[in-house]
Amino acid sequence: MFGWRLLVTDLLGVLILAGVGALIALPYLRVGDTTPAKTEIAFFSPPIHSLLIGPAESRIWGAPHAVARESLAWSAEMALLPGFVLYALALVGLFFSVWRVWHRLILLVAVLVSAVFTLGTTFFDGRWTYLPLFGHLPGSFGVRIPGRLMLWVTLFLAILAAGAVAEFVRRAEQLAASRMPPRPGPWLRLATLVPLLLVLLEGWNATAHPVVPAQPAAMRTVTGPMLVLPTAALSDQTVMLWSTSRFQKIANGGGGFAPQHQAELRRSVTSFPDATSVQYLRSLGVGTVLLLRTEAAGTPWDRAGDRPVDALGITREDLDENSVLFRLS
Structure with missing residues (x-):
């Protein structure tokens, strides 16, 4: 019915997707755990009432739910309310919808199952839900924050809600067809827009848009190979962004995982510049160190740009008022 060419194309698509997914997963498999996964999952698992708590970025529910968010261990990942309007439309969609009854039941089960997974270990300690699947399915690599699965709950709720809105529009069309002339009046047209307007209003957000720190000249x-100081898990992510203008090799790095060798590097260069740290960086193949004075204020490298280096076999050069370059070779 579909033809062998389409079937072969679909098969190739599946193989390409699986291959790319495997390549992406390999680095995660090589990184050792720094904290037991179950401990992190338990900490980040949201309570069931978090499904009714709005995030701080919501213009409608942000301020009213401020006290409720304080009860959450990690409100940034646990304030999961997708919208009371969406809940209401999805509920209506169970009884009044263009979808068939068995379609609605499947969607209801999907909402409940995905919600259970979103609760992580909060639901019966996750013994028969989240924990057995974690680390065994390709999509679960590194997903130690169950609340992020709220995306699936929202998706299934939206499909249920769409069924209700579509049925409302269908009924409006039937009502308009029975009129003379057969077209909807202005109030009927406006009524069909009400669900959309309510969803947009409740979804109005106040998400901040911070400015990326300017790249040092x-x-x-x-x-490279180079190290930028100061180095820390969060600041290294900015350094990685800065490096995209030239893509030079850098020893800085930050992300969802903290490899042991990265933590060892930060410990070993705390006293830079001194003989031990210089020798350590040379053993890694790092030839230059760039110190950013402004960013280093209040860190172990606060005065690193003023220490004598003559006895270390390295050179120091002030590139500008903020940047100090050390050449190790």
Whole structure:
């Protein structure tokens, strides 16, 4: 019915998707756990009432739910309310919808099952839900925050809600067809827009849009392999972004995991510049170190740009008022 060409194309698509997914998963499999996965999952598992608590970024529910969010261990990942309007439309969609009854029942089961997984270990300690699947399915690699699965709950709720809205529009069309002339009046047209307007209103957010720190001019001229100081899990992510102008090799790195060798590097260079840290960086093949004075304020490298280096066999150069370049070779 579909033809062998379409079937072969579909098969190739599945193989390509699986292959790319496997390549993406390999680095995760090589990284050792720094914290037991079950401990992190238990900490980040949201309570059931978090499904009714709005995030701080919501203009409608952000302020009214501020006290409720304080009861959550990690409100940034646990304030999961997708919208009371969506809940209401989905509920209506169970009884009044263009979808067939068995379609609605399947969607209801999908909502409940995905909600159970979203609760992580909150639901019967996750023994028969989240924990057995974690780490065994390709899509669960590194997903130690169950609340992020709220995306699936929202999707299934939206499909249920769409059935209700579509049925409302269908009834409106039938009502308009029985009129003379056969077209909807202005109030009927406006009524069909009410669900959309309510969803948009409740979804109105106040998400901040912070400005990315300006790239130091030295990042566009210094070659690697290099280390940028200060180095920390969060600040290294900015350094990684800065490095995209030249893509030089850098020892900085940050992400969802903290490899042991990265933690060892940060410990070993705390006293830079000194003989031990210089030797350690040379053993890694790092030839230059860029110190950013402004960012280093209040860190172990606060005065690193002023320490004598003559006895270390390295050179120091002030590139500008904020950047100090050390050459180790």
